[in-house]
Amino acid sequence: MVRIKDVARLANVSTATVSRVLSNADNVTEETKEKVLNAIQELNYSPNILGRYLRKMETQTILVVVPDITNTFFSKILRGIESIAVQNGYQVLLADTQNNVRQEVEYLNLLRQKRVDGMILLTARMDRSLVEEIAEEYPVVLACEYLEGSRLPTVSIDNVSSARKATEHLIKLGHRRIAHISGPMDIILSRDRLRGYQQAMAQYELKFDPVLIQEGDFSYEIGYNMAMKYLALENLPTAIFAANDEMAIGAMKAIREHSLNVPDDIAVMGFDNIKISSIVEPALTTIAQPMYEIGTTSMEILLKLINGEDLKKRQFVLEDQLIIRESCGGKVRF
Known part of the structure; x- marks a missing residue:
């Protein structure tokens, strides 16, 4: 056809x-x-x-698909999306897939049925050919994640260089045995953060023990459980780099329960800079994503697609920042 x-x-x-x-x-x-x-x-x-x-009929509504609404990382992104949407007379519907790929696919049907004017995906676990096919016909923007080699409009940071920067910070503080709790390996940003960690270790000619790389799911509980695994080793890591803040905070709890000190015994590095990262004790060193800007940029791009404008640029890579606090023992910067 x-x-x-x-x-x-x-x-x-x-x-x-x-x-x-x-x-x-x-x-x-x-x-x-x-x-x-x-x-x-x-x-x-x-x-x-x-x-x-049907595509000419406007609903003045857009749909945002979130993989896990309990993850506080998405809250500022959603606020950014809504701020631009409201300014332009659009309502925002929120769809929580609970990390269910089948549910993600079902939400695409809302576009086909013209029940929404466009869609912002904050997850990309479904089959890429399906997403690209829908995006050829309807306004779709992918935020936070991306599809390698795709022309689908995307907004994200460079997760490889960000993770490399985080790991390098630990190395420059003197750490050599650094553990990494990754995100789920079916998500490209998890693979990118693992790659950045590995690149930094290789750059400084440091051997990484395979047992120190554990796959997580971005939850506080799994951060705690993976840290417990490390703490059972005869040769403990001196630092843990978690692929998001929630897992890092879970790891800090496990370390404290073993009567060890963060950062004196084990340093902990997070990723995202969610609000609680500056509140926990010790305050968490982390990589800050421009979450609000990810939201506003995504919505601005979606509006251009809805209005039939050609995009001169389709991949938007925003700046991240290393936020140094007490959990790694470096100089405090709020």
């Missing part, structure tokens, strides 16, 4: 441009219109008139 993206590819234009030609929009040059119409004729493309009509 010939799809709109096949027409766009043959005419060497975006799918949004093809849509504008089909809807007889004014902001398309005659030359571009002719290329598109020739491609339609050559491919014998028959657009779905009903689908096109």
